[in-house]
Amino acid sequence: MFRNLISRRNLVLISSGLLLLAAISLVLAPKRTRADEGAHIKGTFTVAFSVMPNTSGDSFCGGTPAGVTVEAHGVGHSSLGDLSFSLQKTIVGPPCTAVSH
Secondary structure, three states: OHHHHOOHHHHHHHHHHHHHHHHHHHHOOOOOOOHHHOOOOOEEEEEEEEEEEOOOOOOOOOOOOOOEEEEEEEEEEEOOEEEEEEEEEEEOOOOOOOOOO
């Protein structure tokens, strides 16, 4: 029954269409940049962040774990176009309190 519904020609057309779609997706994939590549970014971002005591001894950048963990996520528009970013970092700072900023 399926041999009659799906001809060899239709199967070739569907396969080539999926292959073309995969190739286009790879070509149009977003590119990443790093801050240390010298790219100057000017823009406006909306950022949400949290600061917590580093009770588990996390170290995100391969260095010595510091006393405070900072996590931030943001989106915005810049001279490079629309951007989103995330940051996880440990810093040396005052002990965290229940005061929000």
